[in-house]
Amino acid sequence: MMKNKRVEDDTLFLPEEIIRDILIRLPVKSLIRFQCVCKDWRNLFKTPPFIADHLCHSNRQNPYILSQRDHLLYDSYSDLYYVGSDMQLWRFQNSPLIEHLNYDKIVGSSNGLLCVKTNRLHRSFLLWNPAIKEVKLVPETDFRMDGSCTIGFGFCPSLNDYKIVVTFCEHYYLEMVKVYSLRSNSWKEVKYRLGACGMFNSVIVNGVMFWWGYKKIRKDHCVYFEVVIFSFNLATEVWTVIPMPEQHSSTVYQNLMVYEGKLAFVYFEHSAIHLWIREEGVGASGETWNWTKKFTSNPYPSGELFPETMWENEIFCRIWDWDSESTTTVLFNPTTEKFKNLNISKCDDKHEIFNYVESLVSVGGTKSVTKFLKRGAHLVECGQ
Structure with a gap:
């Protein structure tokens, strides 16, 4: 020393x-x-x-909560806001690229990088670090990205690589999976045998991406749809199907999150929040994992809670109040079992929510918005 x-x-x-x-x-x-x-x-x-x-x-x-206006309710997506530990709402204004994000939609956030699905350039994405004002145009994909696509974005520690995973469903069944690697700056198709017919709300834990969704099963000559969790290992690019916790009954008020570094399944039922975590280890039937119920909260006095994400080990929820017919936001602390009202209008049901943190991570792109826009115009003119 x-x-x-x-x-x-x-x-x-x-x-x-x-x-x-x-x-x-x-x-x-x-x-x-x-x-x-x-x-x-x-x-x-x-x-x-x-x-x-x-x-x-x-x-x-x-850590921050990042809020963007819902792309289904507005013609422009450029209004971005963030909330810090001071619980104050701030307009996202620290990059000139923000002025050019009309009609573009943030679809993922990881280690300070935002994955943006752009509608200005055909079938393409941007990787953007707003903190260092750096942006990279991802090569376009060879299939359309519409409402039937689900998109995941995250970091693979073992490969030191960021990946975009796009699943495409046709007639409610998974038809194609494409994966983009930042290190190779290229797309490739990945094989699957899932029987998936709907995937929602991706989250990444230690280089593995998870979605909850529906799987088609056949039993007694009938077809059923079972709620399961799909996992995709970003390093091995292998898919796995994981059963839900045994006591879980399907509800629209459910989400996947990261709690204390582990996959968590959170849902609102019978006026209470329920949280399960996925523990590594051999389960009762020989699996290498098992679900453990972490807690069930005290009943919430009124309204329907939708758990959005984990923020500093508290659950960020949106609440629909039937009496006032309005949406508010709260934080639920699993340790103290207390709710804290936030009342942040820009995080209501008209906005999409992401975890975000500032970083120095580079996407290997340009810090000149002018150069980026010229590059994008060149791609459009060339029909790439």
Whole structure:
């Protein structure tokens, strides 16, 4: 470990490891400004270990809820808002690209990167880090992306890669799966044998992507539809079907989340929130996993709760109040079993919700919106 050193003018120099420890705690905006302090700092901010440590600290201390207007209810999607730990609502204005996001829709968020489905460029996506103002145009896919598609986006730690997973259903049955890799900057088709006929609300845990959905089963010469969870390992690209918790009965007020680093299934039933987590280990019938019920909340006094996401180990919920016929937002703390009213209008049922954290992660794109827009225009003109 380096020791403090004094020069002739008695200026105090901090050890490099202390300086680094201070820097990883600063917001991205400050780090961008500090790049001009010296060449060593500018190079440090681009190193993978520093980027990873800064991201780890941001995930613990500065997570946000990101809100975008629902694409089914508005002609423009560009209004973005975020809520921080101060519970204040802020307009998302820190990137000039925001002005060009009309008719584009955020479909995923991971480690500070936003996956944006763009309607301006045919069958394509953008990968965007708003904090460092960097954007990358993803090569287009070879099939249409409409309401029958489900899209997942996330990070694979073992490959150090970000992937977009697009599933396409035809007549309610899964017909095609395409996967994009940021490292290879290319798409490929992935085999599946799922019997899936509907997939919803993707979430990623330790490099595995999960959806809840419906699986077609045949029994006694009849066809049934069973609610299950589909998993896709981003490293091995292998699909698995996981049964729901035994006590679960299908409800529209349900969602998949990440709770304490594990897959969680949360649903609202009989005026209470129920949370199950997926534990690794051998279950009763020999599986390598099992479901454990974490808690059932006290009854909520009025309204219907829809659990949206986990935010700092609290469940972010939207509530439909039958008396006032309006939507409000609350946080439910599983430890204290208390509800906290947020009353954030920009997170109501007209907005889509994502977890978000600022980071230095690069998408390998451009920081010039002008160059990006020219590139997009070139693709359209060439019919690519």
